[in-house]
Amino acid sequence: MTTEEAARLLQLARDAHRRGDFLLHLQLEVSRLTGEASSWGSADNAFVSDDSVGYFLSDVERVGWRLEQTGYTFVESGATTSARMLSTGTGVVNHGAVSGYFTFRRVD
Template sequence: MPQQEIVDAILANARTAHERGDTLLQLTIESGRLTGAQSSWGSSENLTMSDPEVGWLLGHVEAIGWRLEHASHVFVETGSSSSARLLSTGEGTVTRGEILGYYVLRRTAD
């Protein structure tokens, strides 16, 4: 689940935009993460972690008076590291980053 301060900020933003009369709302929410660690053998292993609570948060935004129109995702690399493999040629690479969800919501009819 996103950190509580992020949840509070997103919900406050959705309420403010709705009260202001905006017709569209765009939210950017981290929906996953790619992590990994190098091993002493020089190999690498990446692990994708997703946040199952993003749907819960979007449901609360919709309860304010918004309807999800479009969603897309992008991977933003935040770092990587490589090391030589011990028993073979080549390198093992670990990549880290965030999977960001971009959500466009339309104001529902009052």
């Protein structure tokens, strides 16, 4: 997560708290799946996780919210395929992100 995105979401949390909202729902990218096709036709996937998510959630709780529910989904953004060199079939490299959905309840 970028610093700008964290600041934007924290401002949303502050604004919702000032308005007196009872629930806050935030969505953010928590990890990413990337990769490249190799010259041999195999898949080379890489999984990158955002270690700052826990710190960010703690910052939201400091604003006056308590984490109640989480959910995650993989959002595929594409795939790369290549023919395998020494066998039949293709190698596939998927691309996408895991989005985290976080619902907070107001703490008074």
